[in-house]
Amino acid sequence: MGDRLRVGVVGTGAWAAQHARIFSRRRDTDLVGIVGRDPDRTAARAEAFDTVPFTDVDAMLDEARPDLVTVCLPNEAHFAPTLHLLGRGVPLLVEKPLVFSMEEADALLAEADARGLFFAINLNHRYAEPVARAKAAIDAGELGEVVFATWRFGGEANIGTSPHANLIETQVHGIDMLEHLCGPIRSVAAQMTDMTLPGTFTTLAVALRFASGAVGSLVGTYDSSYAYPATHLVEVNGTRGRLLIEDTVKRLTVSRAGEATRSVWEAGYFDDEARTFEYTFDRHVAAVLAAFRAGEAPPVHARAGRRALEVAHAIIRSHETGARVEV
Template sequence: MKRLKAAVIGCGAIAHNCHLPGFQKNKWCDLIAVADPSTENLKKAHEKFKIEKAYTDPLEMLETERPDAVTVCSPNKYHAEQAIAALNLGCHVLCEKPLCVSMKEANAIKKAADKAGTIFMVAFSNRLYKGNIVAKKALDAGKIGEPFMIRIRFAHEGPSPGWAMSDWFYNPEKAHGGALFDMGIHAIDLAAYYFGKITHINAMVGTLAKKIAMEDNAILQFRFASGKLGYAEVGWTSKQGFAGVEINGSDGALVVDYSDSVQLVTGSTNPSGKRVIRKKVIEKNPTAGGWPIEIDHFVDAIRKNKQPEMGLQAGIDSLRVALGAYDSDKKGKTIVVG
């Protein structure tokens, strides 16, 4: 395969931490251009990554440079417009999560992607953690018997101050949603990665600590097509605490503790209250992988001409559930999403 001309739209925190170094490290790619309306952030990207061409208008960059592969790392509001523009020029696209902000936009992306026939990936980086890959293998191999319940907790202190390089995460017009849209979308996608299609969503969202115009915490309950159940807690106000996944089955549990290890837990509890717990560490580095291998995963898909599992459908499905969660909170009832 000839080398790919790669370009990045949006030069903020995730571009600096994943996309820009990822393309520069990948031996099949030349990172030829970046685009961002902020000249200050373009300058920061140039200082660190020395990219040849920089544009303040992403669409002009696409038209002029005609890259083979593009990643969309702008605020959520712009994902659809920029992904569609790239698809219409025949580019392979890696879009940050959430895919976009409405089902109307998602359908428009699907139409453009079908027409382009290029590779489309959504940046569900949790799927690339070694911990989740090892746990999924153990689950599929029947190590905990028949699984019935999944719980996920993704919570940190929030995107700013400290993370984001521009001021959009707490702006409902640009972000569309808060912790549910930002962290919950990862939890929703990961729940589906482990247990398959989500058919029902029930949710409560709240602004519990931050003085912002959107939710900083959310609790989600899932029913899957298989009949299994699950729940997730996501938030932007947590100093620390458990982060990861726990799956329970008829013969034991899998615990993917992001700050520790992946454990296969078996044992029993008898009526006297005596508990027997056996913990076997099956992976010591649960968060190895993730962002550092995300671009390689995208480029591999392009080289093999095979749509990745964390592809457009995963982006659409997770968006439908996230939007259903807001609807559920508003109406105070369970929403059917599949």
């Protein structure tokens, strides 16, 4: 491993372009290859980022010799390529969701652990400026004891074959965010609807209880639009105050109980970096590379993806049984 890390990207979709953008522009990385299934699409993507196209992942590993590989494939196609790469002994940064089944998640983690591999997952919402500031405020006791928390997020549908794509692909961010801010979720009680696409649960509402004794809610939908105002909202309310995160990167408001004034963070005129959602991934990558170079564990280990999946499956069981389910 030299001064510049050699990085390969597996995937040629829209978000995979963010992977290519970051690693082709950083001064401490070389984007040494992009792997895709379609030769023309892969060649075009590689040309756009001045690297080498591959349609076979093993050829990329053998010829480009990356130090780190990132994986950004269709949501329901993560398991086999990720297991193959781990089997080749490759350190990885993978996109969420980790996988859709607990058995597959456990198989990936077991393979990575057996080989002692660096295995990170991109839950980049954690790296938004309002979220980082909210976490610091909660940890500093500015809200007092957390009593309740709410996550609401929704936009256009991204339909796959799973009836629970909304939950496992998209609301995984909410599960991770609420536990990141408020600690472990201990039980869930869920309602879901498939009224707009029978057989696929496009909207869900979940009541939560945290290990701390706090309660919460998670509302996630594909029956909405990212064009609507207030697409995303997080509220955390404590005994001394509350905070609101709006649209992930837009605004953080912190209020103290009984006071009419409040403190607000939002990006200034020249601060395009902090107001741009895609750049939350740049921030996460910086932390990933620092840990990788130092021989440390990833800042967000793939185990966080397994944990979010575990909570998601408890939510599914609650919906199917009509009962509260312990996590």
